[in-house]
Amino acid sequence: MSARIGVITFPGTLDDGDAARAVRYADAEAVPLWHADDDLHGVDGVVVPGGFSYGDYLRAGVIARFAPVMTSVIEAARKGMPVLGICNGFQILCEAGLLPGAMIRNVGLHFVCRDQWLRVENNETAWTTRYEQGAEILIPLKNNDGCYMAEQSTLDMLEAEGRVAFRYVGGNPNGSRNDIAGIRSESGRVVGLMPHPEHAIDALTGPSDDGLGMFYSAVDALAKV
Template sequence: MTVRIGVVTFPGSLDDRDAQRAIRVAGAEPVALWHGSHDLEGVDALVLPGGFSYGDYLRAGAIAALSPIMAEVKDAAAAGMPVLGICNGFQMLVEAHLLPGGLIRNDNQHFVRRDQRLIVENADTAWTSGFTAGQEIIIPLKNADGGYIANDETLDRIEGEGQVAFRYLGVNPNGSLRDIAGITNERGNVVGLMPHPEHAVEAGFGPNTPAAMRSGVDGLNFFTSAIAAVARAAA
């Protein structure tokens, strides 16, 4: 079967085409979706891409979370469809209450761009099954509002229930509490993270690694994991 993964474009999206390309490189069919539509066009999975939707007015992702298509995204997530929110997409997921917590301005008050080391905490989600727990990966990071926050009760709960998907390793670039770089919902089909896996899918164009410059392809596993998850669900 050909897995079809939708990428939703919002006003101010920057990385929607990159996400579409990553999906294609992974072996699935990317489907361009518009934020003002109520039609998911029969896709098998969804990506909310990075960028600065609506100029990040109010709070990053807050207005986009109210876009018409988000009603369908919520219904699809509740039905078990794999949904990935990348950077601004992660911000949308927390604003839409599909993931707990929130994201605020980086504690250093600067936009950060770096090849970021992460540790995989949860390898049992629809978007991380291609990894192993404890694996170290390198994924590009670029954000201004990437500080993950939640109250202590929520932090303790997501820690205890295995909902922390990724942590920053070596450097915490934005002041995220408990070094959290990405989380998942309880079911494991919705994942949000600040780093950009779509920028690490092809050798020669990815992040620098100890092996060679621009050789990093750790981001590819996100998309192949989702393809495998859809195939398992259809079997």
Template sequence: MRIGVVTFPGSLDDGDARRAVTLAGGEPVALWHGDHDLAGVDAVILPGGFSYGDYLRAGAIARFAPVMEQVIDAAMGGMPVLGICNGFQILCESHLLPGALIRNDHRTFVCRDQVLRVENTDTAWTRDFSAGQEITIPLKNGEGGYVASPDTIRELEESGRVVFRYVGVNPNGSLNDIAGVTNERGNVVGLMPHPEHAVEDLCGPGTDGLGLFTSVLERVLA
């Protein structure tokens, strides 16, 4: 299975995402922000970093990159798409996911190992987890506070579209401790923490993040 990882100017974690794909048993495919096709991939990952320097606001310029036209069309057609940190911001700017990510409520950058609770295991990216399972993966952001209108938050909660929730401490002021959400179809997921930094015991807090990448392999191959 071929999983594309998009590199934007300012991406930092694209190499880590490609390695996570390899460790999960997939074939990573490097995609460039200026590409006009997705090279026949089966899924797409938008990695973390500071695309286009986070000018205007995080993800605002990347949303208009040529490759995003293809990503948006593919996502609307059902292709699995994962946005990690800056990728989550890009998905919200692209309106593939609701809400927005704003500056952390304490106005400082946060970098820590973060406990999350898996709330939804019916998405393309969470099938290998158990509902209620707690996992620990790294978190690093300055604009990670998830916000949305009261109606949107209520709809996300009532429809089970909150995928991950912060446990123990809310590191950035996200409403309802929301760390990740999905679209109605369950093929598009965005989260602020970095599962690609928790895929092998040598580096990071363990391998809790690997389940996102193995989940999508099973989803496409099923």
């Protein structure tokens, strides 16, 4: 039986269809999850996709964090369910307290849209085992509030505990501290990153198929449960 990975849709979500396609490319079943429904419908993992949930009013991700579905995601994540937050999804996971730190406006206050090289800093999470440690992957990036910020003590903890999952290579596009592009939870089951792996699953339509490894990694992790 294939893994069942839920993909959440909030008002303003843009990339749920792409995330669901990436799940299917990894030979898993993509299960649509609605923001106002607290039932996760028996999924094995969750993707919180990118977009502009609730129009990014107040602060990116802050309203979505209080959606009924997130109450269930937070509970499931704390019990070990793999969760991936992409772009706005990363912002939501930070607002929900599943990942430390916060996202603020890009340095220069410009929307950034480009193909971005990342280095895999930790390949022992539920979403990164298909990569070699230190591998460089090409993933599209598109954000306005993508600057990762945290107190120095938090940054020191992330670095000391190997919790930086991805780091920008070849220039920091948004001013993130320590060139951080993505981080993981203490357990390694929850990962958030600003670039969009779901847009890099097929070399015909993206700059690479490097993003597919994240979804295959989750399927591998679920097969071991």
